Amino acid sequence: MSDRVLGIQYSTLAQERETVTLGMWAFLATEVLFFGALIAAYLNYRIWFGAEFIAAASLTKVALGTANTAVLLTSSACMAMAVITFDAGSKRAPVLWLAATALLGLAFVGIKGTEWFLEYQEHLVPALNFDLPRYGGIAEIFFIFYFCATGLHALHLLIGISLVSWLAWRIGTGRLQPGGSTTRLIGLYWHFVDIVWIFLFPLIYLAGRNM
Amino acid sequence: MPGLPFWPQRASAYAGQVDFLFTCLLVITVLTVGLVFFLLFFFANKYRHGSNAVRHEPTRKTWRWEVSWTAATLVVFVGLAVWGASLYVHLYNPPEDALQIFVVGKQWMWKAQHPGGQREINALHVPVNQDVRLVMASQDVIHSFYIPALRIKQDVVPGRYETMWFRADRVGRYHLFCAEYCGTDHAKMGGWITVMNPRDFADWLQAQGGQETLAAQGQQLFHRYGCSGCHEAGGTVRAPNLNGVFGSPVPLSDGSVVIADERYVRDSILNPKGQVAAGYAPVMPTFKGQVSEDDLAKLVAYIESIGPNRSGTS
């Protein structure tokens, strides 16, 4: 994604920008189907075994989950600020905003890790130490979904943190000039990871909490 | 069967109806393939490069043809869909007083249990001109109970009951196959369905030796597993009395109502907390892992025997 030398397939810089942007959107569409398949399977069980799923969901740490939601939403705001300030021609501001984004992302991962540790202590980890007699088979299925979903999400987040850090380094060392699409594309990816969480959070943490 | 086998034996009226639908589809296929092949050959010959056939300018107005053959295709297809659906629905409406046989599939054999307690392996004896309903379970992986002569099969999925019904109208011996890949001896998991005259069937039942009916065996299990401790009058824990329950609607604690059929009874034994009867505490312990499919069949048969009528659901 160089901003200087155009590939032979492109005739103008604008064409390259439009093309890579469409590429990123197409990639995000595949991610929607990827997570969507998992969420669809989850919804099946949620409908068939509503009571058990609600009971299992009450074992999740909603305070930590809510904190994480706030962290991730704030990080998206920082990412958006990074894109805006970079387009405006600034160099220092986007680096700071990107650093904030990455740090918030790491905070998310840290809080998530804490949750997982607590769940391990409470014997809620399938295949490791899940207390089947106490909680039941359907609860274990809930936690299989929980660890798969949050695990895959965390993996995508770690990739995002790496991309954001790399971007901060590129801008900070002057290797990246405004006018290209790199920053915006990484921003798109980051926002997508955020949106996945916005779907996962109510499905996992908030199920039946109002009852 | 002598000669080249082209067509499977037909052992029920339903099989005849399926064959009729198949034959009509065959005619449509032959006509369509014939038409396409004819046109291809005809055009290939008449309009081959170098022939002196007349060629007009290609017409722009192709949409008349397009709409016509699209409409024709749609009409035929929708007609076939509806015809097939109406025949299929028949499979979901078993008659009320069918002879009920429990079937358990496991790697790599089929076990059948008649109401009188007679047991078979890789075989099924049934009377001719009588509705037969199979209640099927799997002990391990997915199998499929397939009787080509009756044109029916049903996958047997572990963790639930599947049912299938038929009415054989021709005495004879017909293949039974497992039709869902289930491991090494999948191809050997089969046998014979024997359709017999009522006299012969009665003799066969007799010849299996004296044993108790499935329901009687189920009653013994009902006591042995401790069910009677709660479910019979005088029990220490308040549990629903099961007399007259089978086939009746049961209100559940979440407000919904279900019909107490085989599935309900089986699920109640294996996962009692899943559907709790209204007005009762969810204290029934699960018997998952303790009761085999064979025993479950007996218990279901017993509960059914003390119910007012058999369920009509499929």
Place this chain on the structure above:
Amino acid sequence: MHAPRNETYLNATVGIRSWLLTTDHKRIALLYFAGITFFFFIGGIAATLIRFELLTPGPTLGSADLYNRLFTMHGIIMVWFFLIPSIPTTMGNFILPMMIGARDLAFPRLNLTSWYLYMAGGLITLTALLLGGVDTGWTFYTPYSTFYATGYLILAVFGIFVSGFSSILTGLNFIVTVHKLRAPGMTWYKLPVFVWSTYATSVILVLATPVLAMTLLMLLAERVLHVGIFSPQLGGDPILFQHMFWFYSHPAVYIMILPSMGVISEIVPVFSRKPLFGYYFVVWCSIAIAVIGFLVWGHHMFVAGQALYASLAFSFLSYLVAVPSAIKVFNWTATMHEGWIRFDAPMLYAFGFIGLFTIGGLTGLFLAALPIDVHVTDTYFVVAHFHYIMVGGAVMGYFAGLHYWWPKITGRLYPDYWARFAAILAFFGFNLTFFPQFILGYLGMPRRYQTYPPEFQIWHVLSSAGASILAVGYALPLFYFAWSILRGPRASANPWGATGLEWSTRSPPPPENFATTPTVIRPPYQYVRGEPLMQAGDV
């Protein structure tokens, strides 16, 4: 920046690094071609052994276990490592950019990455199969695959998982390329049908494959951790696996057939010297097949224990999805009316495709009819149906395209008489192999059976005899194509008298495809009294 007169994409740079690190879509197409041919023959060897085993009702070759592993290997290799990539990664990669007047795909390095992912996945799965394989069938139904099957399931499934990303990235590349890199004048309705078909295929690749990825991931989790959502142990549902698996695998079969239909839509107008009949209908039928194809997956589960109303809906939708395919057959036939028909090898393969696809497609109507499906599902009727479509259809289309674009890709011609002979041999061998299987299926012969009742033997013997003829028909091209590369006469830019942009540049093409970016001045397939009018105004 123009290439010298005799510089082609083949000789512009030399050395193994220039091939393994290329970003030229044409070289990547050849890299794929090597892999695909390799896997086709591995899958073909498995098929040969299967047909040999089935010559006798009892065991012929070996144990039931061996047979079960053979048909699993045949299915996995043919579906994921031959059919799904076949036309898109070879002809799609090579020809599509040229057809739209582009110099490469949108993301050339991503394209190379796709090839490496495909090869990595293929080699991982091949390793699993050579180590001893797996016996679940290519469909991996639970709980057999997760808790009962022995064998190298994790490795085999992981290879498929990896190659899935190759599919996704290739589809993504094509979609973006068609949207953004069309030459001046190349509007959507001037695109050749092959581009539309590949575009529709790419939409399926991009949307369906991620669902397979998640399904396989869950399958692996269950297999590795011994707990899962698909098995009754915890109260899970094996049918959920089937829903997720078929939600991908049904659209997958349209991934396999749409590109072939695109190839036929290219060949029939050229060798009839006439515009394609009903261009707009053919184009929108491709889109319709892709869309409706996502709505019919439950027709694989009519006896699985699915709800009655679900089965009714899926049956109806399955009839609906057959309509656009029928329309295409009528359009191809009508194209030939009042044309100037030539019978070169590509056209013979196209004839074969139309005939065999028509039969295969019509037998799909039998399967969409619920009571018939209850009888014939999981029997040889289904096996015959999908082989008519995938082999009689997709593979014939692949060979048609290969014979059509061979002069463009290699710059050489091949001996037409041998090619026509191979096409005819394959057609007859194919029918002898698979037609008896329809009869076997209605008789009740289940699939995935090593041993069977003796009354079925006559049909199996006929089928195996046909397979031996078909094998010759498929092996012959190896020889005359090799001869063509070594000794074949040089091909001109447009040996067939076609109209597309790919034929306005020389054979083989220069590395950047066109000396100058072409300007498109007319729709595809324009012929006046049998003479072609090229799409490009200037090249």
